[in-house]
Amino acid sequence: MKDVAAQAGVGLKTVSRVVNGEPGVTPETERRVRAAIEALGFRRNDSARVLRKGRTATVGLVLEDLADPFYGPLNRAVEEVARAHGALLINGSSAEDPDRERELALALCARRVDGLIVIPAGNDHRYLEPEMRAGVATVFVDRPAGRIDADVVLSDNFGGARGGVAHLIAGGHRRIGFIGDHPRIHTATERLRGYRAAMAEAGLPVAGSWVSLGSTEPGRVAPAARAMVTGPEPVTAVFAGNNRVTVTVVRVLASLRRPVALVGFDDFELADLLRPGVTVVAQDPAALGRVATDRLFQRLAGSVLTPTRTELPTRLVPRGSGELPPAD
Amino acid sequence: MKDVAAQAGVGLKTVSRVVNGEPGVTPETERRVRAAIEALGFRRNDSARVLRKGRTATVGLVLEDLADPFYGPLNRAVEEVARAHGALLINGSSAEDPDRERELALALCARRVDGLIVIPAGNDHRYLEPEMRAGVATVFVDRPAGRIDADVVLSDNFGGARGGVAHLIAGGHRRIGFIGDHPRIHTATERLRGYRAAMAEAGLPVAGSWVSLGSTEPGRVAPAARAMVTGPEPVTAVFAGNNRVTVTVVRVLASLRRPVALVGFDDFELADLLRPGVTVVAQDPAALGRVATDRLFQRLAGSVLTPTRTELPTRLVPRGSGELPPAD
């Protein structure tokens, strides 16, 4: 910028004015400055600008896995809202590791993102308190923050699961299994609670062998599903706690002679093309991202004061697998 | 930092030493500095650091759509390589719009990313020449750069398509259709070229009605597919130019009475669960991202000088749909 000023024979401030489109520059002066910019290939350094201005026009997003299709629409929605506010997006994967989540979130804060959106991997977010006090707007999505009071945007995990299981019960099922994620994950326990509520409301018992929580790796889910449908008290229907579980369960059920009903939490591409189509409790991941980022910018604008909790509805999408009658 | 120095009764440089773990500080001095950091809630401002050091430890990634499952693994692979080099990732979607690609890429350069990975939407990247001259390491992925000489990492689109079509021909098909993306997209024309090469090598004619290029919207692809399988010279097999086309074609073929064979470019989740399983020419999107980012850091390390073109192999995955015999 100094070079441009010298070449154009003007002061630094005048170059700054031209670059930022501020008023108060003669057309002739502006022309000279622009010519110098062109000749020298000048490109404004936003890092310096940021240092002086305070705000970075950047939003940080910590999610579980950039490669997970479930988070794609959420990621894109955050980007779009940020873009509408002139902000760029820095994101990264926690890989479901609380330490990595922390490391990444703090690295983003050190870059002075204006706001931070976190899909928590850990259960203790007190490490973010100093950052939040220092003015980093922070919103948690998909799972609530641990041990701090903060904005959070969730799906109705409890209600969605309860509705999905009630749908199976209404179809005549009395022995229904639940296969879900690790119990340390909030969504997993909420959905399990929904399952238990629906069973209890129908006066149905839940055998211990009908509930299986743990890793969503096919290597764990497949045997669990097989045991449930072939054990001494075989279930006639399975409720799958999330999309990865659902996919594995579909594979297991496809290999059975006897039809077993299935409802899965989370929608996924091609669910309607399978035979039977897979009935799901659908969330709206794009809406999660959109609502969370809107909240973030409201906070940055100073219009939100106390932390709020927003719960987005889910939607039951019947496609066939959840409407299969009990095999017995 | 000034406040910390004052509180600890030391100089600025000593605080800097402690914060950066540099040697040459008495344990006692370090203790005092750390106590002051704790008390004041000091957090180093990386923007200032960046301004002084020159490098930002940031990689920019411009892709088509953060929500597209095809780019998820690529995105994650770029992140992992960047992370291994201590760099963060800023990314964004071009939405297949050349102007938006340009705007985003230049915004990333203004933030002084050390390197830029671009999945091109446009065909003219001369706008990046000043940036590249100024030292921004740039690598193009999936499609080559337009009108500039730059590193590029591609899949073997031509060879993959040729192999997929040859597979159909080997299965006895003689009338094969091709449904692909817009002809302005490099991958689309390369794959079409592969299709034509395979047909020519087998001495097979290609009727004009067997080739359809354009938007990958279901609203365009579905009628095109229907016309191809029901026209006066109906095809007995379809080669789908990418994953989005494949999915729509699967839907169309599922509604037919007569079986039509299908091979699709790009693998996708659950392709093996459909009936029949969908035979695909698989790329390795994670490898594209990994190789490109490795190249980027080689360039930053100064060990790459001339632009290189890397082509990654594809893999034919037979699952049933590509092995259906001709219906007639």
Add this chain to the structure above:
DNA sequence: CTGAAAGCGCTTACAG
């Protein structure tokens, strides 16, 4: 309409 000075929060190069 224009510009000189100070400062954003760090690091570099140097001196003690």
Add this chain to the structure above:
DNA sequence: CTGAAAGCGCTTACAG
């Protein structure tokens, strides 16, 4: 082992 000064490339607040 420690620190004062200069500077990274901008913008702010002010004066002319």
